[in-house]
Amino acid sequence: MELVVFVILAIGAVGAAINVVLGKSPTVAGVNLVTTFLCLAGIYLLIGFPFLAALQVMIYAGAIMVLILFVIMLLDLRREEPGLQTISSLIGPVIAACIAAFLALALPDYKVSQANLPLVGNGQSASVGGEGLAESLFGTNLILFEVSSVLLLVGIIGVVVLASRQRKSQTERLQAHLLASEGGETR
Amino acid sequence: MNLLASTHVPTEWILILAALLFSLGTLGFLIRRNLIIVFMSIELMLNATNLTFLAAARDRHLDPDGQVYAIIVITLAAVEVAVGLALLISLFRLKVGIDVDDAKELKG
Numbered sequence: 168m169e170l171v172v173f174v175i176l177a178i179g180a181v182g183a184a185i186n187v188v189l190g191k192s193p194t195v196a197g198v199n200l201v202t203t204f205l206c207l208a209g210i211y212l213l214i215g216f217p218f219l220a221a222l223q224v225m226i227y228a229g230a231i232m233v234l235i236l237f238v239i240m241l242l243d244l245r246r247e248e249p250g251l252q253t254i255s256s257l258i259g260p261v262i263a264a265c266i267a268a269f270l271a272l273a274l275p276d277y278k279v280s281q282a283n284l285p286l287v288g289n290g291q292s293a294s295v296g297g298e299g300l301a302e303s304l305f306g307t308n309l310i311l312f313e314v315s316s317v318l319l320l321v322g323i324i325g326v327v328v329l330a331s332r333q334r335k336s337q338t339e340r341l342q343a344h345l346l347a348s349e350g351g352e353t354r
Numbered sequence: 355m356n357l358l359a360s361t362h363v364p365t366e367w368i369l370i371l372a373a374l375l376f377s378l379g380t381l382g383f384l385i386r387r388n389l390i391i392v393f394m395s396i397e398l399m400l401n402a403t404n405l406t407f408l409a410a411a412r413d414r415h416l417d418p419d420g421q422v423y424a425i426i427v428i429t430l431a432a433v434e435v436a437v438g439l440a441l442l443i444s445l446f447r448l449k450v451g452i453d454v455d456d457a458k459e460l461k462g
Contacts (some may be wrong), residue, residue: 178370184375184398188382206403210371214363214412219404219424226428231391231435232399238439239390242446259384269359274369281397304417304425311422315429318372322433329440340447344446 173213181207197236204228218300360452371462376402387453393438400431 190196204227211220271293300307375398382395404424411420 173363173367177367180371181374184378187391187394187398188358188386193388196394202395203398204401207405209406210368210405212448214368214408216408216412216421216424219408219421222425222428225434227397227401234435234439235390235393238443241443256385258366260381262384263377263381266380267373269378270373274366274373277366277369277382293399299416299418299420303422308419308422310370311426315394318433319429324438325437326440329369329437329444332444 169213174211176206176209176213179203180210192237193239197232197239200235201228201232204232363405365413366407367403368412372402372405372409374402375399375405389442389454392454393435393442396434396438397431400427403427 180203183199183206185194186199187203190199206224208220208223208228211217324339357446378397379398379402383392386392386395404427407420407424407427411424414420415455
């Protein structure tokens with residue numbers, strides 16, 4: 168039963184991902200990406216990580232996708248992107264195929280390396296999304312947590328700087344545009 | 355959730371799915387010209403990474419470390435999207451397009 172659900176969710180995720188990669192319009196790609204995220208959240212739930220599934224829905228399917236779709240609508244894209252070009256268009260698929268082949272080749276090694284892994288704790292740490300997670304996040308991996316908070320802060324500052332610079336350049340562009348249109352030139 | 359019930363799906367299947375998603379993300383990152391779709395491809399790759407982390411964590415008896423790494427990756431994806439979209443908007447304001455080729459010169 169779980170296998171059937173997993174296969175259905177996996178097919179949904181991969182199909183939507185193919186639509187993202189090969190589809191034409193960014194809006195359709197965004198909606199398909201939401202489908203991929205939701206299918207992945209279902210898979211997280213299925214393999215026993217309900218907290219991560221909730222985070223996936225809230226952050227990925229919620230916040231990030233709203234941001235992306237908002238930008239798509241803000242930019243109001245009408246221009247079709249040009250089709251694949253000659254030589255450089257072949258390099259991308261070849262590299263992607265190489266990575267896929269590499270991952271496929273690395274897969275049998277997983278069992279071997281897995282046998283060497285030590286079990287954490289007493290092998291009974293089944294406290295998913297509870298104390299075990301909090302202990303790991305704020306205990307053993309505290310530095311990781313702090314670094315990611317610094318990263319968030321830097322990200323916020325960077326976005327504010329970018330936005331303010333953009334406003335300045337926008338007024339300059341407006342002035343240049345006005346000057347140009349006074350000269351009788353239309354864009 | 356019951357530990358025994360949650361070990362039904364073989365880990366290899368999850369890893370195959372993650373590899374597929376990662377390859378698709380790589381493909382999209384390399385062949386698409388639209389910057390927004392390039393960002394979406396990066397998100398796909400990050401999600402595949404998350405799936406790998408979680409598969410490994412499940413194999414190690416629901417190791418909380420794997421979940422912590424997945425949470426960090428999600429945070430990183432959020433920051434990356436915020437900064438990337440800000441860059442994209444300023445690029446759009448500066449020039450007219452958001453194709454990858456529009457940013458060839460890398461100067462205002």
